[in-house]
Every structure is written in C-alpha cells, then in structure tokens.
Amino acid sequence: MSPPPAESSEERNLAHTQNWLRLSGLTATTLPIDFRDIRTGEHVPDPAQTVLTLPAERSEKHKKEQLEAIEARWSDAKAQADGVTGQPASTADLDDLLDRNPKLFADLRRLPVNAVAFYRPFHLEPFDRWGIYIYVEHLMSYATQVRFVAPFLAGVSKEVLLHLVLFDVFHHEFYHHLAECAATTMEIFADAIGAPIPSYVNYRIAVGAGKFADHAHNPLEEALANAYAYHGLGFISRVKTGYLDALVGSYQKNLTAQWLQEGPGYRHAASYLSGAQIPGNGQLLAMMLQRKRHPALDQVAQSVMPSGYAAFVPKPDIPTYLVGTPKQVQDFHAMVPAPNETYCHLFWPFDTKPIEVHLKNRHKEREDAKKAAKAAKAHRR
C-alpha cells in the first residue's frame, strides 16, 4: 500500500474553514431537498447520503514518469502489440468524419445528472467526504449512448469519447464547487462585519423548495454549470490544435443539442454562453445573498467569483471518487488510464501524429485550391 498523498495547504485551510462553519451553525448533514427524477417524477434517495455508502476509489494524481509510461504504452505500434484498443479514428475514415455535418443527439436522453456524477458540498458533515463523485458505470454507458447516437462520433473510439465526457462531467461538478466557494466567501465577510449571514445551506434549501421558481432558467446553478463545462472544452481546444480541436468543436456542438433533452435549468445552458454567463453569475450571487439583483454584482461575477481562479481547492486536488465495484473501476481505468489528468486538462494518451499530419496536408490542399481559384478569377478580369 502506498502512503496517502500529502495533504495540500488548500485542504488544510479548508478544514479550518469547515470547523468555523460548524461553530457558526452554517453546516448540515444533508440537504433536505426533495430529489425527484426529472422525467418520471419519482423520488430518488438523497445522493449526498447514498454516496457515503457506495464503494469508491479516490482518483490520484500521476507523476510525470507515470504519464510518460502511459503514453508509451498507448502509442500506436506498442498498443497494437499489447492489444490496447482505443486509438482514435484512422486517417482513412477521417475525411468522412470531418466533412459530415454533426447531427444532433436526436433521441439520446442523458441520465439525470445526479446519476452520472454528484458534488457533495463541504458544508455537509462528515466533512472529509466532500468532493466529486463519478459513477463510472453510468459514465461509460452514457459515453456509449452518445457515440451510438451522434453520427460524427461513431467513427471515434469509445476511449476518446470517454475522455471528453469525463472532462465535461467533471467541469460541471467543479462549477458547483466554485459556487459553494463564492457563497462561503460571502458567509465569512458577513460574519466579519457582523451582518446577517447569507447561509449557503439556506440557499440550497431555497433552491430545492422552489423559492427561485420565477426565474425562467431555474435552477440557474445547473444551467451555469453546463455552460461552464462547455467553456472549459473551448479553452482546451484553443490550447491544443489539430484533431483534438476538431473533435472538441464537434463535441461542443452536440452538447448544445444534448442540453435541450435535459431537465429544467440544465437545458437552458445555451443562454449563458459567450459572455452571457457574466450576468448569469451576477444573478446567482444575488440568489445566494437572497437579495435583489444589484448591477455591481456583475463586476464581481466577471472578475472575482465564481470563476475558476476563486476555487478554494484547485481541480487536481478536489477529492474526486470513482464510484463503482472494483471491476467497474478497473474497466474504467483500462479506457481512461489517467483520470485525474484527463478531467483537469484533457490528458490525451492517444497517438494522433498520423492524424495531425493528415489534417495539416488537408488544410494546405484546401488553402492552395482557394488561392488557385482566386488567382484564376483575377486572371479572368
């Protein structure tokens, strides 16, 4: 058995904050919310309680050498020899794949999001069980469904798709952490100046009780969480290029169609893209304060919180549990060898060099053809 990883300073600080929250009467053991399946209306057990009893394995960070070893094992030639599947589409399929218009996820219904992953707030006791819980079996079956229904993604290996889905789902849940951190900051400030404390737990109870039901996109936090995950994917594709860029772009397009199949709040994520998330987050801060919207809150939402920089614990250190039997977790690792690095920055063990070369040549051919057409037109004049 390897020793548990050293606790980070963020985790230690958070433990102090949790103690203060408890002493201030701001914590709870459960969120007394009536959880219902969004489709059937059936009562579902409170996931904050059920996750505590399920088998789970914490997802750990890898060392640089370990990641290099994974990449070597997954590289094309070696992978074939070892029988590792999961390479992305072959270049032969690629043109077809890229030229096709991405169709919508016509009949796909994502499992209720609580069934794929769940964020357990750090306001809940027992304190050491806060974090993100990912139900690996549901995630895998969701990825299979997506691949089956979305034509663009049919030629993409299930392993590639699972990497994208994991990144997407983690970022949705990470947004809930950002929202909780924003609320906690307000609790701390209010207490420091002796003002009435806008309690996070009360905010969550108010959401569950339908207090904000007059908002057109209630529950707003879910719409913003979906939009946050979408923007996270966009950021990755600006950093990396080529195949991944094309793939992420297509995944995003499909995602916006997918949202429409989801429950209230979730399905309104498209209203919070490309800048519109700022007033959305300003509105969320107002709900947490249980006050009317104030225009200056948008300034805070844009530059202070809830933004990725305002997380109390950074992404790689958020306790993230892969929920499932040892066999399910093992199957999951066979497809996603480094989950922590995948959900944080889309670590990518696939050998995409042949595809990148193909894409580059294709791009050049098209540019050359465009130039030739322009020259011919100028000549005719």
Ligand SMILES: [Zn+2]
């Ligand atoms: Zn959510």
